[in-house]
Structures are given as structure tokens and as C-alpha cells.
Amino acid sequence: MVAGLTLSERRLALVILTLLGLTGLAMAAGGRGDLMGVHGFIVLLFSLGVAWAVMAGFYAPEPGEERLSRYYDDPTRFGIVLTMAWAVFGMFFGVWVAALLAWPELTFVDQAWASFGRLRPVHTTGIIFGFGGNALIATSLHVLQRTTRARLPDQLSPWFVIIGYNLFCVLAVSGYFMGITQSKEYAEPEWYADIWLVVVWVVYFLIYIRTLQRRQEPHIYVANWYYMAFILVVAVLHIVNNLALPISFAAARSYPLYSGVQDAMVQWWYGHNAVAFFLTAGFLGMMYYYMPKRAERPIFSYRLSIISFWGITFFYMWAGSHHLHYTALPQWVQTLGMTFSIMLLVPSWSSAGNALATLNGAWHKVRDDATLRFMMVAAVFYGISTFEGSFMAIRAVNSLSHYTDWTVGHVHAGALGWVAMITFGSIYALVPWMWKQKTMYSPRLVEAHFWLALTGTVIYVFAMWNSGIIQGLMWRTYTDSGTLAYSFIDSLVAMHPYYIARTVGGLFFLAGAVVGAYNVAMTIRLSRQEGVRRDSAADVPVPHEPAVAAQPGE
Amino acid sequence: MALEKHDPVTGQTTTGHEWNGIEELDTPIPRVALFFLVTTALFALGYWILMPAWPLGVTYTRGLLGFDQREVVTRQVETAAAERAGWADRVMALDYAGVQADPELMRIVGETGHALFGDNCAVCHGTDGRGSRGFPDLTAGAWLWGGEPETIHETIRVGINSGHDETRMSQMMAFGRDGVLEREQVRAVAAYVRSLSQPEALAGDARIEEGRQIFAENCASCHGEDATGMVETGAPNLTDDVWIYGGDAQSVYASIHGGRQGHMPHWEGRLKPLDLKILALYVHGLGGGR
Numbered sequence: 001m002v003a004g005l006t007l008s009e010r011r012l013a014l015v016i017l018t019l020l021g022l023t024g025l026a027m028a029a030g031g032r033g034d035l036m037g038v039h040g041f042i043v044l045l046f047s048l049g050v051a052w053a054v055m056a057g058f059y060a061p062e063p064g065e066e067r068l069s070r071y072y073d074d075p076t077r078f079g080i081v082l083t084m085a086w087a088v089f090g091m092f093f094g095v096w097v098a099a100l101l102a103w104p105e106l107t108f109v110d111q112a113w114a115s116f117g118r119l120r121p122v123h124t125t126g127i128i129f130g131f132g133g134n135a136l137i138a139t140s141l142h143v144l145q146r147t148t149r150a151r152l153p154d155q156l157s158p159w160f161v162i163i164g165y166n167l168f169c170v171l172a173v174s175g176y177f178m179g180i181t182q183s184k185e186y187a188e189p190e191w192y193a194d195i196w197l198v199v200v201w202v203v204y205f206l207i208y209i210r211t212l213q214r215r216q217e218p219h220i221y222v223a224n225w226y227y228m229a230f231i232l233v234v235a236v237l238h239i240v241n242n243l244a245l246p247i248s249f250a251a252a253r254s255y256p257l258y259s260g261v262q263d264a265m266v267q268w269w270y271g272h273n274a275v276a277f278f279l280t281a282g283f284l285g286m287m288y289y290y291m292p293k294r295a296e297r298p299i300f301s302y303r304l305s306i307i308s309f310w311g312i313t314f315f316y317m318w319a320g321s322h323h324l325h326y327t328a329l330p331q332w333v334q335t336l337g338m339t340f341s342i343m344l345l346v347p348s349w350s351s352a353g354n355a356l357a358t359l360n361g362a363w364h365k366v367r368d369d370a371t372l373r374f375m376m377v378a379a380v381f382y383g384i385s386t387f388e389g390s391f392m393a394i395r396a397v398n399s400l401s402h403y404t405d406w407t408v409g410h411v412h413a414g415a416l417g418w419v420a421m422i423t424f425g426s427i428y429a430l431v432p433w434m435w436k437q438k439t440m441y442s443p444r445l446v447e448a449h450f451w452l453a454l455t456g457t458v459i460y461v462f463a464m465w466n467s468g469i470i471q472g473l474m475w476r477t478y479t480d481s482g483t484l485a486y487s488f489i490d491s492l493v494a495m496h497p498y499y500i501a502r503t504v505g506g507l508f509f510l511a512g513a514v515v516g517a518y519n520v521a522m523t524i525r526l527s528r529q530e531g532v533r534r535d536s537a538a539d540v541p542v543p544h545e546p547a548v549a550a551q552p553g554e
Numbered sequence: 555m556a557l558e559k560h561d562p563v564t565g566q567t568t569t570g571h572e573w574n575g576i577e578e579l580d581t582p583i584p585r586v587a588l589f590f591l592v593t594t595a596l597f598a599l600g601y602w603i604l605m606p607a608w609p610l611g612v613t614y615t616r617g618l619l620g621f622d623q624r625e626v627v628t629r630q631v632e633t634a635a636a637e638r639a640g641w642a643d644r645v646m647a648l649d650y651a652g653v654q655a656d657p658e659l660m661r662i663v664g665e666t667g668h669a670l671f672g673d674n675c676a677v678c679h680g681t682d683g684r685g686s687r688g689f690p691d692l693t694a695g696a697w698l699w700g701g702e703p704e705t706i707h708e709t710i711r712v713g714i715n716s717g718h719d720e721t722r723m724s725q726m727m728a729f730g731r732d733g734v735l736e737r738e739q740v741r742a743v744a745a746y747v748r749s750l751s752q753p754e755a756l757a758g759d760a761r762i763e764e765g766r767q768i769f770a771e772n773c774a775s776c777h778g779e780d781a782t783g784m785v786e787t788g789a790p791n792l793t794d795d796v797w798i799y800g801g802d803a804q805s806v807y808a809s810i811h812g813g814r815q816g817h818m819p820h821w822e823g824r825l826k827p828l829d830l831k832i833l834a835l836y837v838h839g840l841g842g843g844r
Contacts, residue, residue, distance in 0.1 A: 146573070146574040147573040147574060147576075149574070217571075217573060218571075219571050219573075221571075221573040221576065222578075289576065292576045293574075293575065293576060296575075297563075298561060298568055298576070298577035298578055298579050299576065299577070299578040299579060300564075300579055300581055301578075301579055301580070301581035301582070301583065301584075302569050302578040302579065302580055302581075303580070303581065303582060303583045304581070304583055304584070304587065305578070307583060307587065307591070311591075326623065330606070330614070331605070331606045331621075331622065331623045332605075332606040332607050332608065332609060332614040332615070334623075335601065335602065335605050335606055335607045336607065336608075338601075339597070339598035339601050339602065339607075340598070342594050342597060342598060343591075343594045343595055343598050345590070345594060346587060346590045346591040346594055347591075349587075349590075350583075350587050353584075353587070357581075360563060360564060361563035361564070479662075479665045479666065481638065481641060481662040481665060481666060482634055482637045482638040483638065483662075483665065483666040483669060484669045485665070485669065486669060486672070487668065487669045487670075487671070487672020487673045487676065487681075488672065488673055489672045489673070489676050489677075489681050490669075490672055490681075493681070
């Protein structure tokens with residue numbers, strides 16, 4: 001991998017790593033006696049580890065000018081491997097916390113790090129940022145080059161993004177185990193990790209802009225609209241929601257600038273738009289490239305793409321307050337959140353419908369090809385969960401669903417059914433292209449993964465729908481004397497069978513991810529055994545007539 | 555480059571753009587999408603007109619319906635309180651015997667007490683009130699501070715070793731750890747205490763006699779000469795086979811060696827007087843009440 005960098009890039013990499021290592025050293029020294037000191041050592045070790053890899057390849061022959069005649073895919077390959085690793089990691093913790101809710105004694109060790117409150121953000125961060133984020137970065141760099149016919153602007157910055165981003169994930173997850181959190185859902189990492197993510201994200205944005213500027217296509221493809229929206233808006237959300245005052249530059253503790261209901265509103269403006277722009281827009285970008293590629297069909301309607309893109313980007317921005325119905329938030333803000341959520345339904349369904357209609361003329365492929373079926377099912381679940389989201393945003397519905405497992409079921413219909421399915425489908429399409437194979441190591445294992453994932457999702461979502469609605473009804477049931485009929489513990493007892501079912505569903509999904517990771521690993525191994533083949537004509541960044549496609553489908 | 559093509563499957567033409575093999579059809583937006591886009595927008599507009607919706611500097615549009623969620627909640631709480639007032643006032647006005655004599659009130663106490671107990675007491679005493687190690691079984695009829703509704707009410711109100719000014723206070727000394735008794739003496743008194751409730755298991759144990767002596771000198775002041783406990787000091791009856799911390803040799807030894815001091819929070823100020831009264835009746839009715 002270092003062999004792909006020019007000598008000056010290798011030097012610059014070492015300079016950056018030295019600065020990062022010194023920062024780690026300063027954190028370790030200044031933060032001794034505080035948990036930040038531990039993070040300082042982690043940053044230091046991380047920099048040393050990466051520097052060691054750079055040094056090991058430092059004297060490898062420099063790549064010649066001919067590198068510019070090929071797309072730069074090393075970071076994408078690296079990102080795919082990380083995606084699968086984070087998938088297994090995050091889903092393992094998901095199954096663990098699911099089991100903890102059914103059998104609270106399953107902490108195994110009587111230690112703080114193994115408590116539900118710390119494991120739960122490990123699961124959410126591992127999935128959203130570890131699995132989802134790496135998948136988005138890896139695929140976006142691939143799609144960006146193919147749809148602009150321009151190579152990435154340099155070799156170093158994509159590595160900076162993907163390695164720096166994973167340092168953020170490591171700081172986040174290791175922090176939760178130790179008890180570092182700023183207690184904002186999906187924004188738990190403390191201030192220094194947040195600042196680091198901003199640096200990484202700006203570089204990521206610049207890669208996109210610099211490549212788009214040099215594009216050899218007159219038009220910017222839809223996938224790039226979505227990837228751009230994802231990068232830009234996530235930057236805005238992350239910065240605004242994480243504005244906080246550290247108690248000291250040597251302490252892993254800060255206080256948000258907002259307080260009370262303003263803090264809650266900013267948090268859920270962030271939280272819901274993280275769903276919108278991280279877990280929706282980015283993955284729609286993925287779908288817009290890999291689905292038509294795999295189906296070998298044109299996008300159903302360019303006009304529908306326009307409606308859905310602008311509808312999604314505009315309406316989502318207002319929807320966050322539906323997380324705070326019937327709270328201290330003024331009612332007019334709740335009204336806006338609810339009405340914009342309802343208007344959001346049409347653009348969302350336009351995206352789902354556009355995806356499914358794209359498959360017209362390719363349904364026989366959906367039947368035969370588990371990879372394409374992953375993407376088809378993802379579009380269906382995208383439709384289901386966006387309908388459910390708009391429905392749950394209605395105040396009256398929300399009064400039943402809020403604080404119940406229905407919300408958890410809704411989120412997982414999106415996370416398992418949409419985000420993970422489209423990611424696995426895209427990865428199964430991408431891996432053979434990236435490692436120059438005709439197919440995955442085992443198409444039958446892809447088929448097995450598909451059924452494991454679908455079974456797991458269906459069990460999970462049905463369990464949580466049942467559990468959530470029963471829970472909501474129990475909480476609002478009154479006796480005829482006008483007092484509550486059930487205690488909270490009564491509702492927990494009623495949830496127990498569903499919590500077991502949810503754990504089983506999660507286990508299916510995790511098993512699928514393990515099968516997928518094995519399949520990806522074996523495909524990579526196969527490519528090593530056979531040696532690197534020539535790049536296909538479709539991989540060349542300069543414009544040329546697309547007459548030859550040596551790599552079918554890419 | 556831009557060259558519109560005909561797509562035989564859909565009958566549409568492409569936009570003429572192409573990205574690495576991906577093309578787009580120029581299909582018009584389906585009417586149903588436009589219809590629902592307009593419908594949802596009209597719904598939003600109507601909702602904005604009727605309900606509080608848009609900020610206007612220091613105020614906001616109130617909406618034609620004049621709906622206000624604070625007023626609604628206040629009204630609902632008042633209505634609910636009024637609905638409950640019929641039986642609630644009677645529960646408060648009557649003494650315990652009076653409430654217990656009224657089957658209709660006792661039915662309501664049972665229903666309401668279930669949720670109150672589940673939300674406030676069950677964490678320690680269990681949903682069924684049977685407790686667990688260190689947390690007394692409320693169904694066993696063994697009461698530290700008295701099992702009448704009045705005394706149960708007082709225990710709930712002030713708690714045991716709690717932060718309440720009038721808290722019930724009780725502590726058993728650490729006879730072994732503090733050097734009051736030798737190890738063998740602790741063993742002997744443990745054998746004696748266990749023989750009171752489990753005579754068969756300890757029949758013929760030579761230490762019992764010595765234990766009886768030690769008990770009379772050290773323990774009887776709280777637990778009573780006959781070891782049946784004392785409600786005034788919260789000292790448990792040792793002659794029944796109901797144990798808070800376990801009745802096996804090791805547990806009894808541990809209690810005598812290290813002492814015991816349980817805690818129960820006080821509920822006055824956290825629960826309404828009505829709820830305290832309902833809970834006292836409910837706990838009394840769990841099976842162990844006197």
C-alpha cells in the first residue's frame with residue numbers, strides 16, 4: 001500500500017504521523033491522572049503503528065507516471081476490509097446487548113466496562129460509524145472516480161481520511177469502555193475526538209471537490225449528489241451539535257454550550273439528520289451506483305431522482321423535533337417536525353420506487369443473483385422504514401410509540417434492512433471488481449448470507465413491533481378506578497419473550513455478517529494466489545469510448 | 555456524447571448522459587407521486603393553519619383551534635383526579651379498619667396497589683413481595699416493625715436507617731469482628747439460634763447449652779429472652795424459620811460475626827399520602843399481614 005505513494009507523500013505521511021504522535025504524547029503527559037492520558041497513549045501507539053508500516057515500505061520503488069492512467073483504489077480495498085471487520089465487531093456487541101436485555105446477568109465479568117450502558121454505545125458507534133462510515137468512505141471513493149472519470153487528486157489524502165477516520169472510531173469505542181462519554185446519543189465521543197473528526201472530514205470533503213473539479217463528465221451523477229450531501233451536512237451537524245467547553249485541555253470532559261430544551265433540540269436535530277444524511281443520503285449514493293450497475297439497467301427516472309434528492313435534503317432538516325413530541329419543547333416546533341416528516345414521505349418513496357422500477361427488465365436477475373437481491377430488499381426496507389418513520393412522527397401515533405421498543409424496531413428495520421443490506425449488496429458487487437475476480441469466492445455463501453440476513457431482520461423487526469406496541473399499550477392502560485393498571489416491571493415481564501426473539505434475530509444477522517467476512521477474505525486470498533491481473537478498460541480514468549468492458553458489469 | 559437512446563423494456567428514452575455505463579431514463583414523474591406530494595403539502599398547510607406552527611419573533615402562530623398542549627395536560631390531570639376523587643377521598647377519610655371493611659374500596663386498593671408496589675417496592679422486595687436475600691419477604695408474616703396496616707404505613711413513611719428525621723433505626727452489632735465474642739462463642743450462639751427453628755437438624759449439638767448462656771447475656775436485650783424478637787427495636791424473631799440473610803450455619807455465623815444493618819428508603823414526600831395508605835393496605839394484604 002505504501003508502494004502506491006510517491007516519495008514526497010511518504011515523507012509527508014511521516015511528518016503527519018510525527019505530529020499526531022506528539023499530540024498523543026502531549027495528551028498522555030497532560031492527561032495523566034485522567035482518562036485522557038489513556039487516549040493519549042492510544043493515539044501515540046496508533047501513530048507509531050502506522051509510521052512503522054510507512055517506514056517498512058519507505059524504500060519501495062516509487063510508482064511511475066503510469067499510475068495516473070489508473071484509478072486509485074487501494075484505500076477502497078482497505079476500507080472494504082475495515083467495513084467487514086467493524087460489521088462483525090459491531091454486530092457482536094449488538095447481540096450481546098440484546099442478550100443482556102433478556103438475561104441481565106450475561107455481563108460475564110462484574111466490571112464497569114461490561115455494563116449495558118457502556119456496551120450499548122460500543123454497538124451503535126461500531127455499526128453506524130465503524131461499519132457504515134467505512135462502507136461509505138470506501139464506496140464513495142470508488143464511485144467518485146468511476147462517475148467522474150477522474151482519478152483521486154493524490155494518493156495521500158484518501159489514506160489520511162480512512163486511517164484518520166478509524167482513529168476516531170477507535171477513540172470513540174475505547175472511550176466508552178473506560179466511561180468517557182458526553183452523553184449525547186450517537187455523538188458520545190468527547191471534544192478532542194470530535195475536533196479530530198472535523199479535520200478528517202474537511203480533507204474528505206476536499207477530496208470530493210478536487211476530484212469533481214477535474215471530472216471528465218459534463219454532468220455530475222446522482223450518486224455524487226447524495227455522497228456530497230452526506231459529507232457536507234454531516235460536517236455541519238457534527239460541528240454544531242458538539243460545540244462544547246472542555247473543563248480543561250487535559251481532561252476528557254466537556255459541557256455543551258446549549259442547555260435544557262435547546263440542547264435537546266440541537267441533539268435531535270443532529271440525531272435525526274444523522275439518520276438522514278449519514279444513514280440515508282450516503283447509502284442512497286451507494287444504491288444509485290451499484291444497483292443499476294449490477295442490474296445493468298438504466299435508472300428508472302432522472303426526474304424522480306431530482307424530486308427525491310431535493311425533497312430529502314430540504315424536508316429532513318426540519319424533522320428532528322418529532323423526537324421531542326409531548327416534551328418541554330414548544331408545541332409549534334413539534335408541529336413543524338411532524339408536518340415536515342409527513343411531507344418527507346413522498347421524496348423517500350420516490351427514491352425507493354425509483355430503485356425498484358430500475359429493476360424492471362432485470363427481475364430475473366434479482367431472482368438468480370443474491371447480490372442484486374440484497375439491494376432490492378434494501379430498497380423495500382427503505383420504503384417500509386421511511387413510511388413507518390413518517391407515521392411515527394404524527395403526534396398521536398408518537399404518544400403510543402415513543403420510548404417503546406417500536407422505535408428500536410423502526411431503527412433496525414432501517415439499519416438491518418436498509419443500511420446493512422445495501423452495504424452487503426454493494427460490497428458483494430465491488431469486491432470481485434476490486435480484487436479482479438469474476439465472482440466472489442463462493443456465490444453460494446452470498447446466497448446463505450442473504451437468507452440469514454433476511455431471516456434475522458424479519459425476526460428482529462417483528463419482535464420489536466410486537467414488543468413496542470404491547471409496551472405502549474400497557475403503559476397507557478388504566479383501571480376503571482382511574483389508576484395505572486400495570487407497573488413498569490409488568491411491562492418488562494411481558495417483553496421478555498420478545499427480547500429473546502430479538503437476540504435470536506440478531507444472532508442470525510451476525511452469523512450472516514461472519515459468513516460475508518469469510519467470503520470477502522477468501523476472495524482476497526484467491527486473488528493473491530493468482531497474482532494481480534491487468535486492470536480492466538473500465539478502470540482507466542481518461543475519457544474514452546466505453547466500447548470495451550473487459551470486466552463485465554463494473 | 556449526449557445521445558438519447560430508446561429503452562425497449564420501458565419504452566422510454568434515456569437522458570443521453572452516461573457514467574461508466576450507467577444511464578438514466580427520462581421517465582416523467584408518475585402522477586401518483588405528484589398527487590401525494592401535493593396532498594401531504596396541503597395537509598401540512600392545513601395543520602399549520604389550525605395548530606401552533608410558525609415562530610414570529612417572540613411569539614408564534616397560535617392556530618385557529620387555539621390548541622395548547624400545556625392546557626390539555628393540565629385539564630386531563632384535573633379530570634383524572636376528579637374521577638378518582640370518589641374512592642380516593644373515602645380511602646383517606648376512613649381508618650384502616652373502615653377501608654378493609656369495604657370490599658369495593660379493597661378491590662381498588664388491590665388494583666392500584668399492584669402498580670404502586672411494582673413501580674416503587676418490587677425492585678427490592680420482588681414483584682410478588684417475596685423479597686430475596688437481604689430483602690425481607692413481605693408475605694411470610696414475619697414483621698420487624700409490626701404487621702398492622704398502621705405500623706406498615708409508618709415503616710414505609712419514614713423508612714429504616716433512612717435519611718428521614720423520624721427514621722426507624724436498628725443495627726445489630728458485629729459481635730465477632732468487634733471482639734465481643736470469641737470465634738467459638740459465635741459458633742455456639744449460632745448453633746443455639748438455629749436450634750430454635752430447626753431443632754431436628756441440631757439435635758444433640760453439644761454447643762447449644764453454651765450458646766443459650768451467651769444468648770441470654772448478649773442477644774436477649776434486643777431479640778428478647780425467648781428470642782421471639784422485639785418490634786420496638788426492629789429485632790427479628792429468631793424462632794420462626796424466616797430468614798432475611800439466610801438460616802444456614804454459615805449465614806447465621808456471618809450475621810453474628812459481622813452484624814447487620816438493613817436500609818429501606820423513606821417514601822414520605824416521594825409518594826402522596828393516598829399512595830402511602832394504599833401501599834400499606836396492599837402490603838398488609840400480600841399474605842403476611844396481622
